[in-house]
Amino acid sequence: MLVFEKSRPGRGCDLLPASDVEIYLPEEKDKRELPLHLPELSEGELSRHYTELAKKSHGVNDGFYPLGSCTMKYNPKINEDMASLPGFTEIHPLQPEHTVQGCLEVIGEIENSLCEITGMDRMTLQPAAGAHGEFTGLLLIKAYHESRNDEKRTKILVPDSAHGTNPASAAMAGYKVVSIPSAPDGGVDIEKLREAAGDDVAGLMLTNPNTVGLFDKNILEITNIIHECGGLCYYDGANLNAVMGTVRPGDMGFDVIHLNLHKTFSTPHGGGGPGSGPVGCKEMLSDFLPSYLVEGEETLHLEKPENSIGEMKSFYGNFLVVVKALTYIKTLGREGIPEASQNAVLNANYMMNKLKDLYPMAYDEICMHEFVMSLADLKKNTGISAMDIAKGLLDDGIHPPTMYFPLIVDEALMVEPTETESKETLDDAIAVFRKLYELAETDPEKLHQAPVTTPVTRLDEVNAARHPHLRYEF
Amino acid sequence: MLVFEKSRPGRGCDLLPASDVEIYLPEEKDKRELPLHLPELSEGELSRHYTELAKKSHGVNDGFYPLGSCTMKYNPKINEDMASLPGFTEIHPLQPEHTVQGCLEVIGEIENSLCEITGMDRMTLQPAAGAHGEFTGLLLIKAYHESRNDEKRTKILVPDSAHGTNPASAAMAGYKVVSIPSAPDGGVDIEKLREAAGDDVAGLMLTNPNTVGLFDKNILEITNIIHECGGLCYYDGANLNAVMGTVRPGDMGFDVIHLNLHKTFSTPHGGGGPGSGPVGCKEMLSDFLPSYLVEGEETLHLEKPENSIGEMKSFYGNFLVVVKALTYIKTLGREGIPEASQNAVLNANYMMNKLKDLYPMAYDEICMHEFVMSLADLKKNTGISAMDIAKGLLDDGIHPPTMYFPLIVDEALMVEPTETESKETLDDAIAVFRKLYELAETDPEKLHQAPVTTPVTRLDEVNAARHPHLRYEF
């Protein structure tokens, strides 16, 4: 039941005292006349309402969440505690610099660590999410070319396996998107890339390991091709969790990258946000970085790069998310960061190998932190789709893998276990996957009905889009 | 699954750093040799474990909880916040007085408020729970008589309808317990009381409203009888939620009382504790109070009454629970405290009246904050017991009423809705109660099977007691 349906006129909570100064009201012409319909409930009723909502939500805390490309790793408790310190939460963004030295230290310190992990020279914490970071990175590329009066570069190359945000971000930055097909091995088709590379190319957007979970071995050649045509290389950091401490984007030839602190650096996703999408770059781009960078040794201060592209959002990014990520980095440190990546890769390969006799892998080789299976044959043979298997998992308390992505794999399920899952959890999930495969062959109808243990069964999404009902009507 | 079964050797969390001083170990003769078997789990696994336990627990936040005599009212969020302030949680109980003025203010202020609400002169916050308070109160009575060299008083009178803790506490205080039967109207049988009252009576323990939910109209006569025989009157505060602002135990002739802050004053029960059971008394007893009282105007200090019975526990009681109760009292205040009681009584009478055509009430008159129904007839006619109805409620998300108490009512269900429940919640519960009654008549077998939607079904308690299995065996 919606909170509005539980509302009763005249109920409520007692929060604010009466005014201790004379009441002032705006002039009639500016006075609100439209009635308000906010909920009116006692605190106890509100508490039960939100308890109820929480029960109908599944988080990483509730069970295995191998949602590919989303890096649903465990969110440490200490991170939340640190981001709740009044010394962080109660700080106004426009306080004098000498009163926010701690905040500046947070930003400065995480910049250093993230630059080292990625092989970049400078980094801005301002972007609020991955897509926001992509947009920022592309504007850096744009500003760079403009600063060199290199006006003809109107295209961004994007592999057809890329995250949908890549082309969308390129478009937002005013670029024409050129899709580069993947080679049969899932990597970038080098020949096609060479053909596309020209003096109208502003840059390439790539993630490595790529979205099929494989490390593109031609990476140096790829970045070289782009650099040789005068373009820049953008690294989509969504998959960084696979390679920390082993490979640095900066060493692969990337000039600008974004990270997802809410994936790789363990900050919780909050049901869709807030995230944090810092953007790092090589020296030659750093003068275009947006917002302010922290400078100084003893006393820290904020300095705006001279040719900054401007502001990407207000203030300094999703600061409290950054606090969580810094807490995480301090905890793992030099040894723990690579350990996380190594075990993310181990867990993925373990699951892949324990499933591949039943579930055909899109690419049957060593994967990185995730792997993609194709259920095309299963669907042909039994009518059971990737979606059906996904819904079947729900009844076993497992959050399904990413479905139907990447687009280049038919009936794809993309599995990313992350390093924070135990062998037992993986073994349990493997058993469930295998059970469902068997069920697909023996009783497909049952799988079509799944899930049956959830608060609602499969929802009519077509109808939702066709007849949008986007708010409660009073 | 138990946390021990999830444990794997060598797993764990990284909490403490290596020593920054030389390691010191005790001599061999005092070194532990017994192996430890504490759980070894990663933080993520622990987090899921406790998430799972929480899901298998039902609190006031989860739904209606009309557990008679337990006053399961809503636990306000602000109370928890205040009890988490480092200015309270980080204070050592043996700090110098001038560094704990805030703590002393908490104790002093709540003492004042609770004395006013109950009509008492002084109050100690030391007792940790209701039963602990009872014991304390009885020791005050004992000390009082001893101080007067009135050595012959060896008996405590307790009505047969009393909470089980009353006689148990009296026994702990070294008294012989004399049970006073109830009159047909549920109140104290005045004649029987008169017979029992003599110069060997140390005191009477009573709760009013009593455990059948009725206000004993003879209360002044009752306390008078006791006083006339030289005894003292103890008020069991478990039912105070019915009468705050209307009647004060002190004005009814009671000399000593305990309160349950975790019932009447909204602090959460925590699955069984910590509670808080302050004991208040009239002036003539205050010199025997245990522990320290807060004295002073500007600068507060702790002072032990000269003839104190001593210490009931270490330090000053469950202080952080007291902080929550004080927050509550400050919130409700002069108007809100009586309002709470009035609505507790209204809600109880509303439910009683909406049920009494089906469920026979043990006493069909205006009840106070709770009422007792007897399912004796239902059981005779259908085989459905109070227990069966209780278990049936579980499947509708309602916590059952107190079962089989008071002992003087056959097949009793004791319902206490509290004031923080809305009319809708009451109406829903009424509907469920009526539905179950119907089910008892039409399909009793189904009710015998209840609950069916809970994590486990009815548990074998007999076997548990017969073959105690009280710990996991490694």
Next chain:
Amino acid sequence: MGSYVPNTLEERKKMLQEIGYSSIEDLFAHIPEEVKLKGELDIPKGKTEFEVRREMEQIAEKNQVFRTIFRGAGAYRHFIPAMVKNVTSKENLLTAYTPYQAEISQGVLQSIFEYQTMICDLTGMDVSNASVYDGATAAAEGVAMCQERKRHKALISGTVPPYVLEVVETYCFGNGMELEVIPEKDGLTDKEYLKEHIDAQTACVYIQHPNYYGNLEDAEEIGEIVHDAGAKYVMGVNPISLGVIKTPAEYGADVAVGEGQPLGLSLGFGGPYLGFMASKEAMMRKLPGRIVGETVDHNGKTGYVLTLQAREQHIRREKASSNICSNQALCALAVGVYLATMGNEGVRQAAVLCTSKAHYLAEELQKIGYKICNKAEFFHEFVTESAIPAEQILKALEDKGILGGYPLDEHHILWCCTEVNTKEEMDQVIRILKEVPAC
């Protein structure tokens, strides 16, 4: 070091063996040696929870928490009911991803549906999205969504906060929209200039209400000018003000955006905040970002799903209306809880207290010689002018633990009052400022 990897070294070895490898390195062997990092990362060693807690607490202590704040300028300290943090700490909501799997995400989805409803109700608009990053990006997205084939110019008032202007500029630098600033005149949008410069290429006009200086604009009249030119009217609003001030709908806006931070989010040195976006029905499919809709399941039971995804990047890729992918769901939850807890009366009361206190402080400042620059009606912010350097004024307050208004320049200060500022605090400000010598 700390680690959240559960499997022990032995277990890892066993797993490797089971799948036919002898070491972790095997799994990375196919990565070309040339790109591999030689040696260790040059970051500090990992630390235990005890050490990390101490370190972070020490860092936090380097910040000064002001007990009393009279600074707004885009970030506001309001009262936040205890319920808000209580709900946003619930881990099933906190640790969930975007609700792609609706069946196990009804809690998150319903909370967004409720949020959307409340934003519509607060603003008077028809449709709300599930939130965007913050108020400034909401403004930028609000402007961008008005772009049409033949209209790609945006007029933006010079009275919007500088950082909002800058963000809109950055977004326009990206998408190529032409941006023109309508100059400020007496603290308000220059309507004459607007009339002269609005034309058939103008996609939209963006103003903020109350504006950066706290003033209420002639919002209705501006709306008429905008619509007469066939352009869209985008208004940025302070959501607390909507407790007493006319809604963007009443002023005629087509799109309403704003910073949601005042609705239950802490200052947090600037984030995470939340941008709300709402529009008239007609522009529904141009709204960027996630939107939740109601539907039914196979058994006819009501449920909620992400909907209208055809607008979004994971379907449309480069043809999407925006690249935005995440919303600020947890912040939207906080806003929903805030509004539900405050209720109609609470929101109205907060608004009345804000404006009443601001007017009290303005009056008291005036009494001691500060000039109030606002000529129009203002809400809860206002600008003073004084011969005494702003720096000196603010220093005097800071010495007493008070964060004064935001210095706009050497002699102008932008003050803000909210419901948390007591008369006592304001009187203290006056007492302190009385002592600040006039240079």
Next chain:
Amino acid sequence: MGSYVPNTLEERKKMLQEIGYSSIEDLFAHIPEEVKLKGELDIPKGKTEFEVRREMEQIAEKNQVFRTIFRGAGAYRHFIPAMVKNVTSKENLLTAYTPYQAEISQGVLQSIFEYQTMICDLTGMDVSNASVYDGATAAAEGVAMCQERKRHKALISGTVPPYVLEVVETYCFGNGMELEVIPEKDGLTDKEYLKEHIDAQTACVYIQHPNYYGNLEDAEEIGEIVHDAGAKYVMGVNPISLGVIKTPAEYGADVAVGEGQPLGLSLGFGGPYLGFMASKEAMMRKLPGRIVGETVDHNGKTGYVLTLQAREQHIRREKASSNICSNQALCALAVGVYLATMGNEGVRQAAVLCTSKAHYLAEELQKIGYKICNKAEFFHEFVTESAIPAEQILKALEDKGILGGYPLDEHHILWCCTEVNTKEEMDQVIRILKEVPAC
């Protein structure tokens, strides 16, 4: 005022009407007028959440939070992993009553079963109850449970903390047990005195280990003396010490009790804490308080219930083994989470750090002229003697934000170190004390 009553005045009126009353007063009409309160309660008016928060925060600020603490004497500042508060904040656990309805209380019941197991494991005993109020009442209950028809004398060591002794005395005042204190000798229980005074009436002997002065007693030998006399041996233990020190089981105790506060509970000005109680199998049915046992449901599924209730007051009334009714379930949950999070290694490490740091500080204090009074092995507390008045020493430390040891008398101080005290802090203490003039 604040109110948590949902029903509005109109709704209340409607409810009254529906059941045939016209006003709330009707429901109280049967109460005799003589006992009714005339007028209003004389307590302050109710306040809004905003006001209450401010008031309570201001009260809390009147306390001094010491960053560094070297005081124990019964309450200890240890490191508490973030997991503890996280779990105890979960409302389904926090707001539940005693788990009478087992089917919907498996979470609480299982957590207690796990707690009982951990307490048994830590102490080496066979059976644990679900906890009692605190360490001192655990000691009193532990003594009381040993009472037998012919044995009603308890011998208690003079080296137990004074408040423990006082609580045992109070309980004995109640139940009539005879109490005799074994004098302290050189900071230890006087064994000779014990030997002479133990007799056939002696129900039990209670010692604490480490004792009030931090010393380890000759616990095994004392146990032999006790058992030779046919009495029960009750030991109070510091649970953290059990990470390295022999368990009460190894010393031969029949009953082990202790203060659970060091296991994840905050100082909290003395409470809520938790008393743990464990015994040998033979004394199982004499253990007071709640106990949770494992059983199966109708389908054979494992589940947990409150058990052995025949001992308890709600069944046996005045014949119950104790009147205790509530336990400290939420504190037991905290302790369970603490022990599970620390694990074997963590608990051992905490113990080693405590004793190592205490020995470091003792040595450094000795170097600057403080006499260490402990002649026996000590764990993490020790007593110094100095010609400089304790008051002066502690004042010097307090001025630097350090809470020094607990003054036993004018010249003796009881110091405590735990794993949270760094070498740096201890060196600072030494630096400060070097400056304190010898009167």
